[in-house]
Amino acid sequence: MFTVNNNVLAFLLLLLIGLSAQLQASDNTIQVNKAEQGSLKSVMQGLLTATQALTAAVLTEDFVMIEKAAKNIADHPKPSMATRMKLMKAMAADMTKFKANDDVVHHAAVNMVKNAQQQNIKLITDDFQKMIGGCIACHSEFKSKVSVILK
Ligand code: HEC
Numbered sequence: 428m429f430t431v432n433n434n435v436l437a438f439l440l441l442l443l444i445g446l447s448a449q450l451q452a453s454d455n456t457i458q459v460n461k462a463e464q465g466s467l468k469s470v471m472q473g474l475l476t477a478t479q480a481l482t483a484a485v486l487t488e489d490f491v492m493i494e495k496a497a498k499n500i501a502d503h504p505k506p507s508m509a510t511r512m513k514l515m516k517a518m519a520a521d522m523t524k525f526k527a528n529d530d531v532v533h534h535a536a537v538n539m540v541k542n543a544q545q546q547n548i549k550l551i552t553d554d555f556q557k558m559i560g561g562c563i564a565c566h567s568e569f570k571s572k573v574s575v576i577l578k
Contacts (some may be wrong), residue, residue, distance in 0.1 A: 428460065439457065442482070463568040464507075465506060465507030466510055467497035467506045467510055467573070467577055468577075470503060470504055470505070470506050472499060473499070473503060473504065474503055474532075476560070477503070478495040478500065478558075478562070479495035480495075481493065481497060481539075483551065484496055485548075485555050490543045490546050493543040493551060494540055494544060495541035496541045496542050497537075497543060499571035500536040501536035501537045501539075501540060503534060506538045510577065513529065513577065514577070517573075517576040518573075518576075524568070525565065525569055525573075528561055528564055528568070528569075529561075529565070531557060531564070532561040532565075534560060535554040535555070536554075536558060538550070539551050539555065539558070542554065
């Protein structure tokens with residue numbers, strides 16, 4: 428008769444739980460169609476990935492990850508020169524406002540890097556909220572308009 432010892436059973440059970448947790452995690456990940464390199468969309472998709480990592484790190488108070496993810500946001504790549512030219516031409520006077528939103532996100536991210544090194548979760552949380560506020564403020568004012576310009 429074929430017998431399975433308890434350790435093997437426990438191991439298999441853990442494996443199954445692990446697998447289903449992984450499947451669930453991939454279901455909960457927001458999927459976007461990969462944007463063209465150098466486009467503003469591809470920059471934004473990078474920001475989304477970094478923000479997802481940052482959110483998890485802030486909530487688990489993982490200062491190493493906070494520093495890393497915040498640094499990715501602070502030093503995010505710029506869209507290509509061609510994209511920036513198109514944007515500047517179409518936005519004209521609005522460009523200052525657009526840039527101001529970008530600065531809010533940038534400064535908050537720089538502060539989070541610094542405060543992660545100090546392991547100060549209170550200050551990090553304040554800047555995290557400011558940063559998300561910056562993402563949302565720019566989207567509500569410019570996202571659909573710019574989306575049309577860059578299409
Ligand atoms: C200065 C303005 C501005 C700021 C700040 C900003 N965004 Fe965006 N975001 C845009 C614009 C404009 C688009 C639309 C781009 C397009 O459709 O070509 C966009 C689109 C996106 C998209 C959709 C990408 C896609 O594939 O359709 C995501 C995700 C995103 N932003 C995430 C973020 C996150 C996260 C932050 C903050 C960390 C952020 N954005 C901050 C202007 C901004």
